[in-house]
Amino acid sequence: MQNQTFKNGQKKALIRLALITSPIIGVYTITPMILFVTSVKDVQLENFYINEFNVIKALVGISFFVFIEWMLNIWLFSYADNQLGREINKKYKYIFSYAFMFVAVLFSQIRRMEMNPIDFKMFSYYPFVAATANNTFILILYRLITGRHEKAQLELDKTKLELAQYVTQQEQLKNKIHPHFIFNALNTLKLLIKREQGAAEDYLVRLSSYLRFSITETAKDISLIKDELEFCQNYIELQKVRFANSITFHNLLPQEVINNEYLPVVTLQSLAENAIKHNAFTKRNPLVLELRLKEDGNIAFSNNVIPKRTNEETTGTGLDNLRRRFELLGNDSLSIVHHQEDKQFEVTFNTIKK
Structure with missing residues (x-):
C-alpha cells in the first residue's frame, strides 16, 4: 500500500x-x-x-x-x-x-x-x-x-x-532488567515462611505488586515517575528483607515532577539494582540511595560508594543498556559521575515530558 x-x-x-x-x-x-x-x-x-x-x-x-x-x-x-x-x-x-x-x-x-x-x-x-x-x-x-x-x-x-x-x-534491553531477581526472591520467601510467616506475607504482597508491574508496564517504553517510584520502592523493600535492612532510600523529588513527568520504564529500579550489585554494605555501614531534583532541572540518583573487598570487574552493561534506552527515546541526557572525594556515585538524567 x-x-x-x-x-x-x-x-x-x-x-x-x-x-x-x-x-x-x-x-x-x-x-x-x-x-x-x-x-x-x-x-x-x-x-x-x-x-x-x-x-x-x-x-x-x-x-x-x-x-x-x-x-x-x-x-x-x-x-x-x-x-x-x-x-x-x-x-x-x-x-x-x-x-x-x-x-x-x-x-x-x-x-x-x-x-x-x-x-x-x-x-x-x-x-x-x-x-x-x-x-x-x-x-x-x-x-x-x-x-x-x-x-x-x-x-x-x-x-x-x-x-x-x-x-x-x-x-x-528491557528483557535484561532482572535476570536473577526471581530466583533470589523465591529463596528469601522460602526462608521467611519458615521463620516469620507475617513478614513472609508482606514480602509476598510486595513481590506480587513488583511482578504485576513487570508484566504490565514493561511492555511500554516510558512510565510515569509515580509508577516508577512505586516499582523501585517495592524492589528496595524486597531487597531490605534479603540484606537485613541495610539499605536506605530517600525520595526528595517534588510531587509536581512525580505526578507529571516520565522516564524510560524501570529506570529507577535499574539504578537501585546497579547500586546494590556493586557495593559491599552492611547494617553498620548501610547503602544510602537518594533521588533528588538538581538546580539545573535534571534528576540525580546517587548512592554512597562502599567498595567490595574482592576487586570485582564491572562491565558497566546495566548502565550502558539504560543509557542506550534513553537514546532510543531521543533523550541522551544520562551521565555518570563518580565523586572520589566524598565517595558518591551519581547518575543524572532528564525526564520525559509527555
Missing part, C-alpha cells in the same frame, strides 16, 4: 513536470525555425507567411508532441515491465523511445512537404536534431526525478529498518 502511494506520488510529479516543461521545450524548439525562415530571402519563401496564428499553431503542435514523448518515456521506464508481464532490457526501451521520435518527426516532415513543398536545404534536418535533443533532455529530467524519488524511498526504507531494529533492541 505504501509503495503504491509512493509510485502514485512519483507519477504525479512526472506528469506535472511534463505539463510544465512541454511548452517551454516547444518555445526553444520553434524559435530557431522562425529565425531561419524570417532571415532567408528565397523565392520559395515568398508565399510562406509567418503570422501569430501560425506560430501559436506550431507551438501547440510541438508542445503536444513533447508531452507525448514524456508520456511514452514515463510508460516505458516505469510501467511497461509490469503491464507487459516481463522485464525489458533498458537499451531496447531507449531504442524504442528514439525510434518512435524519429518516425513521428519523419511523418510530420512528410505532411509538411505535402502542404508546403519548400526546400529548407540543410535546415530540413533541424527537426530531427531538435527532437533528439528534446528526447534526451526529457530522459535526463526523468532520471533526475525518479532518482530523487528512489533515494527518498531508500531513505524511508532505511528509517523503517532502523526503527524496527530500535524496537527490537529496546525489547532486548
